[in-house]
Amino acid sequence: MHTLTPLADPATDVDDVARLISAEGERLADPDLDPWVADVDAEAMRGLYRDMTLVRRIDAEGIALQRQGQLGLWAPCQGQEGVQVGTARAFRRDDFVFPSYREIGVNFVRGAVPEDFVIAWRGEEHSTFDPYAINTATPQIIIGAQALHAVGYAMGIQRDGADQVAAAYFGDGASSQGDVNEAMVFASSFRAPVVFVCTNNQYAISEPVSVQARFPIAGRAPGFGIPSMRVDGNDVLACLAAARWAVDHARRGEGPAFIEAVTYRMGPHTTSDDPTRYRDKEEVERWRRRDPIVRIEALLRSRGEFDDAFAAAVAQDADALGTAVREATLGARTREPLTVLDNVYADPHSGLDEQREHFAAYLASFQEAAEGETGR
Template identity: 50%
Template structure:
C-alpha cells in the first residue's frame, strides 16, 4: 500500500524572506491589524512594501467604485441583477495580485475586483447582468474564465483544466474562487479529492463571507472550511480575508507550493459580505445591525488607508489621483453599460449549427414574420 506524506513543506514568506507565515492566537494569518499596524515579523523593504500596498489599495478602491456604480445602475433598472463584492476587495485583490498573469483563474460570480485587476473592463463585467449576452468576455486574453452561476461547478472545471496543464508540462497554477455556501456542495468535495489524488497545480480560494444567502456558516459546517481541505490532502491555510497584505502573503506561499509540484492547496479567507447576496436579497431579514456595524469596523479599505498613513506611504496627491481615477471609472462604467444593446434574436438561428439546415431557416423566417406583425 502506498502512503502519502501530507506534511507541508516549508514555503518562503514574501515579506520576511524566511519560511513560515505568522499566525495570530486565533490561528489565522494576519499581517496588518484592523487599526492599521504592521505585524512585527514583517521585515520587508519598506519602500517596496509601500509600492505594493499602494498598488493593492488602488485595485481595491477602483473595484469598490465600479461595484457601487453597478449597484446604482441596477436600482435604476439598467441591470437585471448585480452581486456586490463590497467588503471582499482585500480577499480578491490580494489573492489575484499574488499569482502570475498567466495563472488561470476560475471565478464564481462575485469576483469583480479580481476581474478588474486582470484588465476586464466595465462593459464586459456588466454585459451578462444587463441580459444582452450569456457571458461577458473571451477568457483567453485574460487567463480568467467567465462567471459560473451554478454553485461549485467552477471547482470541477478548474480541476480539469489543472490536470490538463499538468499533463502539458506547464508550470501554470490554476486558481478557483468559491464561497462558504459553495463549499457545502458535493462538487467542491469531489474537486478537492480529485485534485489532491492527482497532485494538481491548484489553489482553491474560499471567500468565507459568513452567509450563504441567508444561511450562516455555522449552520453549514461544524469545522472551519480549510480543515476540510486538509482532510482531502490539500495544503491548508487560514487568513484574515480583510487584510490585503496577509492574503497576498498566503496566496504567494500556496502558489509556490502548487507550482513546485507539491499538489493543491486551499485558502480560507474569512471576510464579510457587506451588501445583500444579490440586489434581489434583503439582508436585514436575517442579520442584525450590530453584526454589520462590527464588520464595517473591519473594512479592508479603511485598514489599508490607516496603514498607509501610519507608514507615510500616501499623501493628498496620491489619494487625489486615486479619487480622480475612480470617478473616471464610474463614468466609464455608466457610459459602457448604457451603450450595451440587446442582440437581434433573429441572429440566434444562425449560431445553433455550423451548417444551417432548411428547417432552421424556415423557423427564422417565421420568427421574423411574427415579430413584424406587431405594431410599433
C-alpha cells in the same frame, strides 16, 4: 499552517486567522506569512489600496445601475476587496482563473475592461468577456461548478508539461456542494496544480456559515490531503501572502493548496436580496470597522506613505472608471434576437440550425400578427 480548533460560533469567532495588518492598521508579524511579502514596499501597498478602491467604485456603479433599471441583476462585493485583489495579485498572467459571479476584484486585476463588468448582467451577451483575453473563465453562476473546471484545466496543464497554475474561487456556501468536494478529490489524487480560494463571507445567501461549519472550512482540505491556510480576508497583505504560498506550492508540482479567507459581505447577496431579514445592524457595523481599504490606508498613513495628493489621484481614477462603467452600460446596443444563437458552437451544427429556423419562425409570427392587426 495555523492550528484549526472548533469554533464557538463560526459567524463571530473570526480571530483564529493568519493576519499581517490589524483592524487598526498596525503591521503585525507572522512567521508563516512574512517571507511571502518581504518584497512588498509602500509603493506596492499603495497599488493594492488603489486596486481595492477602484473595485469598490465598479461595485457601487453596478448597484446604482441595477437600481435604475439598466442591469438585470448585480452581485455586490463590498467588503471582499481584500480577498479578491490580494489573492489575484499572486497569479501570473498565464495562469488561468475560474471565478464565481462575485469576483469583481479578481476580474479587474486580471485585466477586465469597463464593459466586461456590465454587459452580461444587462443581458446583452452570453459571456462577460473573452476568457482567453485575460486567462479568466466566464464567471460561473452554478454554485461550485468552477472548482471542477479549474481542476480539469490544471490536469490539462500537467499533461502539457507546463508550469501554469489554475485557481478556483468560491464561497463558504459552495464549500458544501458536491462539485467542490469532488474537485478536491481529483485535485489531490492527481496532484493537480490548482489553488482553491474559499471566500468565507459568513453567509450562503441568507444562511449563516454556522449552519454548515462547526470547524473552520480550511480544516476540510487536509482531509483530502490538501494543505490549507485560514487568513483574515479583510487583510489584503495577508491574502497576497497566503496566495503566493499556495501558488508556489502548486507551481512546484506539490499539488493543490487551499485558502479560506474570512471576510464579510457588506451588501446583499444580490440586488434581489434583502439582508436585513436575516442579520442585524450591530453585526454589519462590527464588520464595517474591519474594512480592508481603511485598514491599509491606516497602515500607510502611520508610515507617512499616504497623503492627500495620493488620495485625490486615486479618487480621480475611480471617478473616471465609474464613468466608463456607466457609459459602457448606457451605450450598449441590444442585438437582433436571432443572434442569441451566434457563437454557441465553434463549428456549424445541424441541431443549432434547426433551432435557428424554429426561432426565426417564432419571431416572424409577431410581425405577421402585427400586420394582420394593421390590415383590419
